[in-house]
Amino acid sequence: MMRNLAVSFLALGANAAVVAPPPTVEVIHWWTSGGESAAIKSFADAYRAAGGVWHDSAIAGSEQARAVAISRILGGDPPSAALFNASKQFLDLVDQGLLNSVDEVASRQGWDQVLPESILSAVRIRGHYYAAPVDIHMPTWIWYSKAAFRKAGIAGEPATFPELLAALEKLKAASLIPLAQGGQAWQESVVFRAVLANVGGRDLYLSVFRDRDPRALKSDALRNVLLNFKRLQSYVDDGSPGRNWNDATALLITGRAGVQIMGDWVKAEFAAAHQVAGRDYGCIAGFGAHSPYIVQGDVLVFPKTANPDGVRAQQLLARVVTEPRAQVAFSQLKGSIPIRSDVDASQLDICARQGLAILRDRTRQVGNDEIYLTPDQNGALADLLSEYWNRNLPVETVQGKFAAALSE
Amino acid sequence: MQPSIPSDLDTGPRRAPRAGGSAASRWAHVALAPMAVTAIVAYLGAALWTLRVSLSSSRSLPKWDFVGLAQYARLFHNDRWLLSLENLALYGLLFVLACLVIGFLLAVLIDRQVAGEGVLRAVFLYPYAMSFIATGLVWQWLLNPELGIQSAVRSWGLRGFRFDWIVDPDRAIYTIVIATVWQASGFVMVVLLAGLRRVDPELWNAARLDGIPTWRVYVSVILPLLGYSFATAFVALLAAAVKLFDAVVAMTQGGPGIASEVPAKFIMDHLFGRANIALASAGSTVMLLTVVTLLAPVLYARSRARRVPS
Numbered sequence: 001m002m003r004n005l006a007v008s009f010l011a012l013g014a015n016a017a018v019v020a021p022p023p024t025v026e027v028i029h030w031w032t033s034g035g036e037s038a039a040i041k042s043f044a045d046a047y048r049a050a051g052g053v054w055h056d057s058a059i060a061g062s063e064q065a066r067a068v069a070i071s072r073i074l075g076g077d078p079p080s081a082a083l084f085n086a087s088k089q090f091l092d093l094v095d096q097g098l099l100n101s102v103d104e105v106a107s108r109q110g111w112d113q114v115l116p117e118s119i120l121s122a123v124r125i126r127g128h129y130y131a132a133p134v135d136i137h138m139p140t141w142i143w144y145s146k147a148a149f150r151k152a153g154i155a156g157e158p159a160t161f162p163e164l165l166a167a168l169e170k171l172k173a174a175s176l177i178p179l180a181q182g183g184q185a186w187q188e189s190v191v192f193r194a195v196l197a198n199v200g201g202r203d204l205y206l207s208v209f210r211d212r213d214p215r216a217l218k219s220d221a222l223r224n225v226l227l228n229f230k231r232l233q234s235y236v237d238d239g240s241p242g243r244n245w246n247d248a249t250a251l252l253i254t255g256r257a258g259v260q261i262m263g264d265w266v267k268a269e270f271a272a273a274h275q276v277a278g279r280d281y282g283c284i285a286g287f288g289a290h291s292p293y294i295v296q297g298d299v300l301v302f303p304k305t306a307n308p309d310g311v312r313a314q315q316l317l318a319r320v321v322t323e324p325r326a327q328v329a330f331s332q333l334k335g336s337i338p339i340r341s342d343v344d345a346s347q348l349d350i351c352a353r354q355g356l357a358i359l360r361d362r363t364r365q366v367g368n369d370e371i372y373l374t375p376d377q378n379g380a381l382a383d384l385l386s387e388y389w390n391r392n393l394p395v396e397t398v399q400g401k402f403a404a405a406l407s408e
Numbered sequence: 409m410q411p412s413i414p415s416d417l418d419t420g421p422r423r424a425p426r427a428g429g430s431a432a433s434r435w436a437h438v439a440l441a442p443m444a445v446t447a448i449v450a451y452l453g454a455a456l457w458t459l460r461v462s463l464s465s466s467r468s469l470p471k472w473d474f475v476g477l478a479q480y481a482r483l484f485h486n487d488r489w490l491l492s493l494e495n496l497a498l499y500g501l502l503f504v505l506a507c508l509v510i511g512f513l514l515a516v517l518i519d520r521q522v523a524g525e526g527v528l529r530a531v532f533l534y535p536y537a538m539s540f541i542a543t544g545l546v547w548q549w550l551l552n553p554e555l556g557i558q559s560a561v562r563s564w565g566l567r568g569f570r571f572d573w574i575v576d577p578d579r580a581i582y583t584i585v586i587a588t589v590w591q592a593s594g595f596v597m598v599v600l601l602a603g604l605r606r607v608d609p610e611l612w613n614a615a616r617l618d619g620i621p622t623w624r625v626y627v628s629v630i631l632p633l634l635g636y637s638f639a640t641a642f643v644a645l646l647a648a649a650v651k652l653f654d655a656v657v658a659m660t661q662g663g664p665g666i667a668s669e670v671p672a673k674f675i676m677d678h679l680f681g682r683a684n685i686a687l688a689s690a691g692s693t694v695m696l697l698t699v700v701t702l703l704a705p706v707l708y709a710r711s712r713a714r715r716v717p718s
Binding site: 066067074089092238241374383386387388389390408 | 468469487488548552553554572574575577580659660664665666667677678680681682683684687
């Protein structure tokens with residue numbers, strides 16, 4: 001009996017030595033819509049091509065997916081990797097020592113040189129790299145329907161914020177919906193960031209979000225931003241409150257609305273309706289040659305595991321998803337732009353190429369609000385901006401509460 | 409038959425056989441033990457854990473430091489939380505009242521033996537059997553001024569017709585009342601109908617002999633007899649009102665702005681998206697205390713009322 005056991009153990013050991021188990025990962029993510037799931041599948045294919053096994057755990061809704069990931073980490077049954085936003089969302093996990101770092105991959109690929117500063121600041125914590133960035137979105141693109149612009153007699157693309165307001169006026173006069181807006185707090189906060197970046201400029205943007213500088217928070221410049229933000233509200237239609245972002249995009253696609261301010265994920269909606277950037281719709285990253293480019297990213301984090309095979313699988317995943325070719329393939333499907341500047345941009349659409357070109361200028365990069373603010377501060381701010389957008393509040397009150405929201 | 413919730417809470421020491429000798433009672437206790445353990449560990453334990461977290465500075469993960477009542481102070485300086493409480497009070501009052509009145513009228517209607525009782529009962533109860541996440545979406549479309557009732561009526565020629573409550577910050581909460589009353593009235597109807605069917609037919613005969621009008625019998629005789637059924641419906645409706653969440657998420661997402669926010673949604677948002685479990689726990693504790701304060705007098709009065717005759 002004993003001998004039999006010993007023999008089978010030996011056999012097992014011999015097997016393991018001959019064929020090492022392939023690196024296997026389970027990835028929790030929330031990319032479930034058509035374009036999104038095609039994009040994550042391109043990563044899965046790349047991982048399989050590198051000899052790994054990919055188990056997909058797609059959970060609808062980003063909050064739900066993160067909640068599942070966190071509770072599984074705390075419950076001692078962590079996935080190999082989980083999707084988070086490039087933000088402070090996973091800082092607590094790092095502080096509690098619940099994540100593996102991927103320093104080796106980061107140094108071999110030279111992340112310090114090729115990643116935008118704000119993404120770097122989110123993934124590099126006290127000198128260690130705790131997340132692999134997978135994409136860069138820009139949340140405040142200004143999209144316009146060329147058909148609607150023609151109908152309203154708008155000759156060229158607005159080049160300044162006042163020109164945008166003038167275009168909105170013309171759309172209104174032509175009985176079109178000037179601004180297609182989804183009336184949900186996060187979408188209203190997208191519009192606010194667009195105004196802060198384009199009317200306030202890079203310095204104000206950073207001193208408000210990054211530094212939370214009391215002088216900037218009390219400044220007339222911020223007051224002016226708030227007033228312009230509220231002014232845009234007069235260009236939305238009655239059906240706006242509660243509307244989803246893609247329903248707002250549909251208004252542009254059908255030519256019933258002129259402008260939408262939203263992230264570059266809307267390209268997937270245009271693509272699904274067989275509309276082409278530059279022909280059917282236009283995209284404006286910002287006004288002027290120095291407008292800030294807001295960088296919003298998604299990252300994969302790697303929950304702690306002591307199992308060397310598990311660590312190896314995580315390292316391979318971090319390497320595969322950040323490689324230039326996988327990045328281009330993914331970006332085309334997702335509507336994002338690659339995380340690194342050293343890629344072949346020729347296959348990307350004109351909006352993505354424009355974004356990539358702007359991103360090469362480091363002085364134009366700024367982080368998304370969630371890079372600088374805690375989820376809690378960010379939420380309090382979103383509540384306030386949504387309240388201001390939907391009700392008639394004095395701007396002084398709003399500015400006072402703005403500072404209070406960021407100080408919590 | 410007794411209403412379920414009050415009778416659960418009623419089996420205090422007063423009812424427990426104190427003889428201590430009978431084997432049957434000992435076995436009854438043994439049989440109840442697993443349920444008691446579950447209740448104590450799962451409910452009481454979770455409540456205590458929540459209370460403890462609410463006194464800490466936890467963010468996305470629980471931390472065991474102690475910050476006193478700081479989270480509560482922050483909670484009651486938060487505009488959205490205060491508005492949520494206000495909304496809940498307004499909503500709860502209207503929702504419970506409307507459900508009881510409509511549910512009672514529907515029950516009487518069916519009790520009057522109208523034709524097709526079975527069909528009507530199914531029709532009225534059907535909304536209650538469906539998930540509100542689905543029906544809430546339909547309500548959202550119906551109430552949307554650009555897609556729903558308003559635009560339909562306008563297209564029929566009434567150009568000046570307005571019904572845009574769902575996008576009006578001052579009225580959005582009423583649309584939640586309308587939709588949830590539509591959903592829950594059928595449930596109240598069933599509970600009250602069961603009560604009506606237990607009314608002694610002799611009562612009706614007596615009333616007919618005395619020439620008392622039907623409506624008068626309902627108001628003065630039947631209503632008081634339905635006390636327990638009403639109490640059951642009331643407690644269930646109150647619980648539904650306090651945990652109101654899915655209807656708001658499906659219909660307004662708390663908007664426009666924060667106009668239709670409710671406490672349960674505040675708690676859920678802070679628990680996950682905003683990664684502030686301490687503040688969420690403080691909110692939960694406040695809600696628990698509110699419910700206990702609301703229900704305690706009701707339960708106390710009922711337990712006294714029952715003790716007197718014995």
